[in-house]
Amino acid sequence: MRILIVDDNDFALALLASALRRAGHEVDQAHNGDEAIEWVRRGVHRLIISDWDMPLMDGLTLCRKVRSMSTNYIYFMLLTAHDSSNDIVEGLSAGADDFIVKPFKPAELLLRVRTGERLLSLEMRDVTIFSMAKLAESRDKETGQHLERVRSYSRMLARQLMEHSPYRDQIDDAFVRLIHETSPLHDIGKVGIPDSILLKPGKLTPEEFEVMQTHTVLGQETLDAALDKYPDAQFLRFARDIVACHHERFDGTGYPNGLSGQDIPLCARIVAVADVYDALTSKRIYKPALTHEKATEMIASSSGSHFDPEIVRAFLAIAGEFEISQRELADLVPEVCLAPPVGDAGLLTGSLSTSFASGQP
Amino acid sequence: MPSQHETLSDAGGEAEFQHSESEAAVFAPAQLLGRCMDDYHFAADLLKMFTDRLPQMLAEVGDALDLDDNATAERKAHFLKGSAGDLAAPRLFQACARLEAALRRKELSQRVPLLADVRHEVEVFLRAHAQSMEALAQCAEVPV
Numbered sequence: 001m002r003i004l005i006v007d008d009n010d011f012a013l014a015l016l017a018s019a020l021r022r023a024g025h026e027v028d029q030a031h032n033g034d035e036a037i038e039w040v041r042r043g044v045h046r047l048i049i050s051d052w053d054m055p056l057m058d059g060l061t062l063c064r065k066v067r068s069m070s071t072n073y074i075y076f077m078l079l080t081a082h083d084s085s086n087d088i089v090e091g092l093s094a095g096a097d098d099f100i101v102k103p104f105k106p107a108e109l110l111l112r113v114r115t116g117e118r119l120l121s122l123e124m125r126d127v128t129i130f131s132m133a134k135l136a137e138s139r140d141k142e143t144g145q146h147l148e149r150v151r152s153y154s155r156m157l158a159r160q161l162m163e164h165s166p167y168r169d170q171i172d173d174a175f176v177r178l179i180h181e182t183s184p185l186h187d188i189g190k191v192g193i194p195d196s197i198l199l200k201p202g203k204l205t206p207e208e209f210e211v212m213q214t215h216t217v218l219g220q221e222t223l224d225a226a227l228d229k230y231p232d233a234q235f236l237r238f239a240r241d242i243v244a245c246h247h248e249r250f251d252g253t254g255y256p257n258g259l260s261g262q263d264i265p266l267c268a269r270i271v272a273v274a275d276v277y278d279a280l281t282s283k284r285i286y287k288p289a290l291t292h293e294k295a296t297e298m299i300a301s302s303s304g305s306h307f308d309p310e311i312v313r314a315f316l317a318i319a320g321e322f323e324i325s326q327r328e329l330a331d332l333v334p335e336v337c338l339a340p341p342v343g344d345a346g347l348l349t350g351s352l353s354t355s356f357a358s359g360q361p
Numbered sequence: 362m363p364s365q366h367e368t369l370s371d372a373g374g375e376a377e378f379q380h381s382e383s384e385a386a387v388f389a390p391a392q393l394l395g396r397c398m399d400d401y402h403f404a405a406d407l408l409k410m411f412t413d414r415l416p417q418m419l420a421e422v423g424d425a426l427d428l429d430d431n432a433t434a435e436r437k438a439h440f441l442k443g444s445a446g447d448l449a450a451p452r453l454f455q456a457c458a459r460l461e462a463a464l465r466r467k468e469l470s471q472r473v474p475l476l477a478d479v480r481h482e483v484e485v486f487l488r489a490h491a492q493s494m495e496a497l498a499q500c501a502e503v504p505v
Contacts, residue, residue, distance in 0.1 A: 009440060011447045014407060015396055022398055053443075055436055081443075103446040106398050 001117055002026040006036045006050035006062065007079065012102070016049060016079075019106040020113070033057025033065070040066055045074065047116050049100070049109075052080035052091070060094045067095035073123060075116035079104065125235050126181070133184035139191050139198060146278055147184035149329045153274035154183040156321055160314040161270070167310060170266055182239035183271050186246045189219025201285050216256045219243035241265035246272050249306045261308075269308040273299060273315055276306070281326050292323040385452060387485055388493040390500040392449035401501035405494060411448045412490050418444065419483045422460070426472055434472075435464035441479070453482040 003025050005016045017027045028045065030036040032054060039045060048066065052059035063076050077098045078091050091099060097119075098112050133147055158179045162171040190198055193215050197208045204212060223240035230236060245259060245268030252260030280295035290298075296319050303312035315322070390404075397404040418441045425434035442457035456478045463471040486493075498504070 009443050009447070011407060011411060011444045015447055018400070018403060019396075019398060053439060081446075102443065103392075103396065103449075106396060 001047060001113075002028065002045050003113070004028050004030060004036060004039050004045040004048045006030045006033070006048065006054070006059070008032055008051065008054045012051065012079070016104075016109070019109055023110050023113070025113070033059075033062040036062055037065060037069075040069060040074070043072065046072065046120050047075045047077070047113065049077045049079055049113075051102075052078050060091065060096075063091075063094045063096050073120070075120055077112060077116065125233070129181055129185060129235070129239070132188055136185065136188045136190055139193075139195075145329045146282065149278045149282075149326065150186065150271065150274045151180050151183045152325050152329060153277060153322060154271050155180040156318055156325065157270045157274060157311060157314055160318050161311065164317065165310050165314055167266060175267070178235055178238045179242075179267050179270060182235055182242055182267075183274065185219070185223075185239045186242050186271050186275060187215060187219070188222065188239075188243055189215035189217065192218040203286075213247070213255050216244055216247055238267055242268050242271050244268070246275055248272070250308050251305045254306075264308075269311055273307050273311050277315070277322060278326075292319070292326060296322075387450065387452050387482075387489050388496065389449040389451060390493070390497040394497065394500050396447070396449065399501065401498065401503045404497055404501070408448060408490075408493060408497060411444060411450075412487060414444075415483055415487060419480060422479065423476060426476060431464050431467070431469070431472075435461055438464060438479070450482075450486055453479070453486055456482040 003020055005013060005020070005027060006029075007013050007016070008031055013029050013031075017029060020027045028039060030039055033056060036048070036050065040048075050059040050062055054062075057065075059078050059080070063078065066074055066076060075098075076096050077100060078096045079100050079102055080087070080091070081102050088099060097116065100109055100112060137147055155176055158171055158176045161167045162176060193212060197204065197211050200208065220240055220243055223236055223243055227233065227236050227240060242265070244256070245264050248254035248257065248259045248264045248268065249272075250261060250264070250269070252258050277295055277299060280290045280298060281292060283289040296316070299307065299312060299315060303309045393404050393408065394401065397407065418437070422434055422437040422441060425431075425437055438457050438461040442454055442461055445451075445453040445457055456475070460472075460475040460479050463475050
């Protein structure tokens with residue numbers, strides 16, 4: 001991480017810079033508040049460590065100025081001999097995130113910097129996921145609250161599986177949180193699908209359907225590229241698995257790779273149920289919404305073929321919660337002006353295999 | 362030879378080793394070495410630089426007091442205090458802290474005796490420089 005350190009004392013700067021560089025950080029130095037503000041304007045630092053007592057502009061004033069500038073959030077640590085509760089309140093009120101008492105211990109400094117990095121990465125993760133999901137959504141506005149519902153259903157299923165299933169050893173709170181955060185990305189690859197296919201109101205031709213199916217691979221490639229750069233980003237790996245595999249089927253007849261059973265990542269098997277339930281119970285320009293009961297019946301009948309039986313079991317156990325959530329997050333779609341379904345009638349009457357093999361994914 | 366936790370202290374104007382890093386230590390080599398993440402050469406360079414600059418930093422405090430510029434004197438005393446703290450010189454740190462506090466409280470009658478204390482601690486620290494370097498090397502287990 002690139003860190004800005006601010007202190008009027010060369011010895012303090014030297015010690016800080018040395019400790020941070022040895023830990024692998026890139027360090028820039030400022031000897032006073034004005035120099036620091038110049039650095040902040042360049043927008044290259046996400047973390048600042050500043051002395052509190054400095055001539056001309058003290059650390060508190062610098063912190064307030066940084067907070068008033070329109071930049072990305074900067075984690076601000078005050079280096080200080082002020083450690084009374086009043087001082088801490090004053091520092092926090094100015095917008096400081098953390099304090100290090102002088103003279104500092106390098107091990108403590110580096111741990112606190114790591115805490116700051118962790119918080120910043122959480123913020124970055126949320127922003128990244130939100131931006132990517134919105135990008136995908138912007139290409140297909142018809143789906144309305146689809147992303148919100150899928151994330152809600154996915155979390156409900158994961159929680160149920162965590163408590164009552166053979167998968168309880170694979171699912172913990174972090175898994176539930178990750179699936180809630182990353183499931184909205186499941187169709188991110190649709191940004192690469194031409195409008196003529198993505199927005200086509202009627203049934204897709206076999207060739208068009210083939211193109212549509214590539215959204216899983218397009219999304220996977222995008223996230224793989226990000227993973228190459230940030231291989232430790234667990235949320236990217238999790239999202240990649242969902243994006244790549246949420247159209248795989250338990251019996252191996254899905255796409256893009258024809259994976260089957262446990263070879264399909266668990267998160268993708270969960271999102272598959274959530275995604276299909278939402279598709280069935282949502283009104284589309286080419287089809288009306290199915291009732292909750294009908295959708296439940298169709299999912300149950302696809303246990304072991306399209307879906308993992310354990311996940312279907314979990315779904316059936318909490319189907320009532322799905323129905324409530326579906327109502328709470330329902331789209332406000334006008335009752336008129338729906339074009340007659342040109343194709344994809346399988347969604348209404350046929351099996352899931354028929355409907356999803358021939359129509360919109 | 363001193364162990365890793367031995368430090369220098371002042372006794373009757375002569376620096377000598379003390380077997381704990383008490384508040385009264387003139388120089389605490391293990392502290393400085395720890396702050397430098399066990400990089401002896403970095404610590405030695407800093408210590409030498411501090412020793413070289415110390416007379417000038419002390420003079421700046423005295424000059425400000427001579428001019429009755431208490432605000433500047435307080436700032437300079439604060440700077441010297443911070444440097445002494447960073448360089449693991451507890452006695453000098455404490456003397457500077459007392460002077461800075463008195464100036465902040467505007468206890469002007471205390472200025473002269475407290476500046477004299479600071480001056481004394483600077484002299485002790487400078488006199489002990491060679492021993493401090495040796496203690497640092499011993500602490501880092503570097504052949505002297």
